Amino acid sequence: xxxxxxxxxxxxxxxxxxxxxxxxxxxxxxxxxxxxxxxxxxxxxxxxxxxxxxxxxxxxxxxxxxxxxxxxxxxxxxxxxxxxxxxxxxxxxxxxxxxxxxxxxxx
Amino acid sequence: xxxxxxxxxxxxxxxxxxxxxxxxxxxxxxxxxxxxxxxxxxxxxxxxxxxxxxxxxxxxxxxxxxxxxxxxxxxxxxxxxxxxxxxxxxxxxxxxxxxxxxxxxxxxxxxxxxxxxxxxxxxxxxxxxxxxxxxxxxxxxxxxxxxxxxxxxxxxxxxxxxxxxxxxxxxxxxxxxxxxxxxxxxxxxxxxxxxxxxxxxxxxxxxxxxxxxxxxxxxxxxxx
Numbered sequence: 165x166x167x168x169x170x171x172x173x174x175x176x177x178x179x180x181x182x183x184x185x186x187x188x189x190x191x192x193x194x195x196x197x198x199x200x201x202x203x204x205x206x207x208x209x210x211x212x213x214x215x216x217x218x219x220x221x222x223x224x225x226x227x228x229x230x231x232x233x234x235x236x237x238x239x240x241x242x243x244x245x246x247x248x249x250x251x252x253x254x255x256x257x258x259x260x261x262x263x264x265x266x267x268x269x270x271x
Numbered sequence: 272x273x274x275x276x277x278x279x280x281x282x283x284x285x286x287x288x289x290x291x292x293x294x295x296x297x298x299x300x301x302x303x304x305x306x307x308x309x310x311x312x313x314x315x316x317x318x319x320x321x322x323x324x325x326x327x328x329x330x331x332x333x334x335x336x337x338x339x340x341x342x343x344x345x346x347x348x349x350x351x352x353x354x355x356x357x358x359x360x361x362x363x364x365x366x367x368x369x370x371x372x373x374x375x376x377x378x379x380x381x382x383x384x385x386x387x388x389x390x391x392x393x394x395x396x397x398x399x400x401x402x403x404x405x406x407x408x409x410x411x412x413x414x415x416x417x418x419x420x421x422x423x424x425x426x427x428x429x430x431x432x433x434x435x436x437x438x439x440x441x442x443x444x445x446x447x448x449x450x451x452x453x454x455x456x457x458x459x460x461x462x463x464x465x466x467x468x469x470x471x472x473x474x475x476x477x478x479x480x481x482x483x484x485x486x487x488x489x490x491x492x493x494x495x
Contacts, residue, residue, distance in 0.1 A: 193294045209304050210294055211311020214287050218315075234293040 169251060178208055178216040183225065183240060183248040190229055190239035193217070220244070275305055278312035316446055317487055334485045338390040342482030345383030349475030352376030353461075356468040368464050374416075377471065381413030381430050384478050388437050391445055391485070401440040408433035431458045434474075446484035450477045 169176040178200075185191060185199040193213060200208045217238060220226040225244035229237045240248070276284065276291065300308065356373030388406035412433055415426025438445075438452030454474040461470045 193290050194297045197294070197298065207303075209307025209311075210291060210298075210300065211304075211307040211309070211314070213294075214291060215311050215314050218287075231289070234289045236290050 172216075172219055175212065175216045175219055178212050179220055179225075180248075180251060181208065182213070182216055182220060182238075183244055183251075186226060186238060186240045187245070187248060190237040192232070192235040192237045194235070196238070275308045275312065278309065279315050283315040317484065334394055335390065336486075338387050338394070339482045339486040341383040341387040341390070342478050342485065345380045345387060346475040346478030346480075346482065348376050348380035348383065349471045349478065352380055353468050353471035353475065356463050356471075357466060359463075370463060373463065373468070378413065378416050380475070381416055382410070384434070385409035385413045385430070387478070387482065388434070388441075392437075392441060402437060405433045405437040405440060409437060427461075428459060431455050431461075434458070445481070447477060447481050451481060 169179060172179050181200045181204060182196055184203065185196045191199065193210075196217075197208050197210075197213055200206075217226070221228060221238070223243075224241055225247055226238045227241050229239060276288065279288075298304075352373050352375075355376055356368065356370040359368045359370035359373060361367065362369050385406065388409050389403070392402035392406045409430050412426045412428075412430030415422055416430065417423075418426065432455070434455035435452045438448040438450075438455065441448050451474075454477040457470050458474045460467055462468065
């Protein structure tokens with residue numbers, strides 16, 4: 165994971181999932197958990213979710229909106245969108261290289 | 272489940288508790304979720320600066336290395352003193368365990384941890400006068416432990432009860448303050464003449480943990 169994900173330790177991967185989840189609109193905690201589970205097939209624990217949300221908010225990659233009842237939605241900031249795009253481009257290159265090498269090795 | 276949520280620091284709960292409770296109402300936690308919450312609580316204590324606090328809430332300022340050193344070394348000396356006292360044989364002449372080494376170690380431990388408490392009381396944003404007073408009482412008690420009986424006992428119990436009180440009044444910004452209070456109350460049952468000498472060990476471990484956690488904390492640079 166590249167900066168700023170590299171400094172997030174065990175929260176790097178959940179943070180990426182959360183940014184992707186928020187990329188199509190604001191969501192509250194439960195909606196993020198459900199969305200991430202649908203995307204990845206793995207549930208995101210509540211402690212991990214809020215640990216990652218706190219880190220992303222602290223870094224200005226997401227922002228909390230006004231609470232709706234007890235639910236507080238989060239949305240991607242401009243910096244968050246830029247960071248996510250850079251991270252996905254990096255991963256795309258990584259995946260492409262891996263698939264090319266794998267294809268070359270099996271010939 | 273509420274017990275697990277209470278493991279989080281107050282500042283964290285003030286910020287996220289309503290959301291988390293709402294989430295848990297929608298999605299009853301599995302055992303895996305409960306383990307995840309416990310890990311999250313530990314993380315919130317170790318990285319409290321991650322919480323964006325409303326202004327006016329407590330925070331722990333920059334902790335000096337000497338404060339961390341006093342807390343950790345003091346904790347270690349409490350453990351060493353307890354072990355040395357427990358290992359001492361009963362004197363054939365007096366009929367008592369007279370562990371000079373044990374007492375010397377514990378006097379040093381009490382002075383160091385009292386000094387760390389004074390610094391920690393100063394480091395909290397609220398700078399509670401009650402916390403400063405109990406920390407100062409710890410130091411007076413620690414110094415009195417070096418005097419002859421029965422003032423020694425007054426000093427020891429004064430130190431232990433003041434340490435318990437310090438944990439109660441210092442504020443949420445200090446890590447593991449409840450553990451300090453509980454182990455200090457356990458320390459009041461300390462006795463040099465039998466295995467109760469080992470009751471100083473939990474107190475020593477608490478100080479080592481407090482010093483270690485304070486060392487990894489970064490002062491909150493941003494409040495909103």
